[in-house]
Amino acid sequence: MALHGLSYVVMGVPDAATVAGFYADFGLDEVGPGRFATVDGGEQLRIVPAAWRHVVEVGVAADDPDDLGRIRSRLAALDIACEDTDPQSVTAYEEGTGIRVRVLVAPRITQEPAVLPAYNLPGQINRDTARSEAVLRTDPVRPRKLGHVVIGSVDQKQSQRFFVEGLGFKVSDEVVGRAAFLRCSTDHHNILVQNSPARFLHHTSWQVEDVDEVGRGATSMLAADPGRHVWGLGRHHIGSNFFWYLRDPGGNFAEYYSDLDCIVEDQLWDPRVFDAWDPASPNGRLGLYNWGPPPPPSFLKPDDLAELMAESH
Secondary structure, three states, X not given: OOEXXXXXXXXXXXXXXXXXXXXXXXXXXXXXXXEEEEOOOEEEEEEEEOOOOEEEEEEEEEOOHHHHHHHHHHHHHOOOOEOOOOOOEEEEEEXXXXXXXXXXXXXXXXXXXXXXXXXXXXXXXXXXXOOOHHHHOOOOOOOOEEEEEEEEEXXXXXXHHHHHHHHOOEEEXXXXXXXXXXXXXXXXXXXXXXXXXXXXXXXXXXXXXXXXXXXXXXXXXHHHOHHHEEEEEXXXXXXXXXXXXXXXXXXXXXXXXXXXXXXXXXXXXXXXXXXXXXXXXXXXXXXXXXXXXXXXXXXXXXXXXXXXXXXXX
């Protein structure tokens, strides 16, 4: 795969300074005003002032300039203009989501393997006469990398075509009439484009070590402000990952995740089409999550949807 992951996301919000404080608490390393880094991915979040909350730009990493040439040709075949100002990148505007996507030549993210605590299992004692290392952790939770971004599109099929046919993303799974899980790395998804009457940012998702770090990170955030809670702890069905969602002051969701499906060999993965998400239906629920509390209505339909519709058109 010529593409190999997300480089960064630029988030636009009305009150950039207040939102930035949330992501500092979330565990990202503030490297400058409104600029944040992860442990392994470097600077991966920028927060800028905007009239409404949305994704301004997403960076996608490619291996070399030849990859950029192929993307220029693919976009031209779709009659999508490129904004070429840098020989090391290609930038194009995606109409359905209203975002700029910049594909740039960048090194691959390397990650040292996480050292997980020993687990005692039925019939298998891996930790003898000792407390779990997981309950002895005291360091603040720090996300390892930006995993994925979920974006509302007013033309989901066109947005999916842009990312797949134009840029070279792969389809991992789909939800009928609702969403497409798209990858530009071995992660199950890096961009999720969902059908929406408004262009907006649903959530950014940040990888942590394991499920204990998901829980510790969220617990720390809620100790400072219980109103940040959205949904969790749980395990998704599509993607399989543990999750906990929190709400930033601008209304965007931020997810801690661990144990996401990885697709190393494309030919060995069988993409599926799931029923439309309906938490009241067993089949629809399993498209969204396997276990955990039911999602709040605002997770599927933002409380500020009317405002977003007015601002984003």
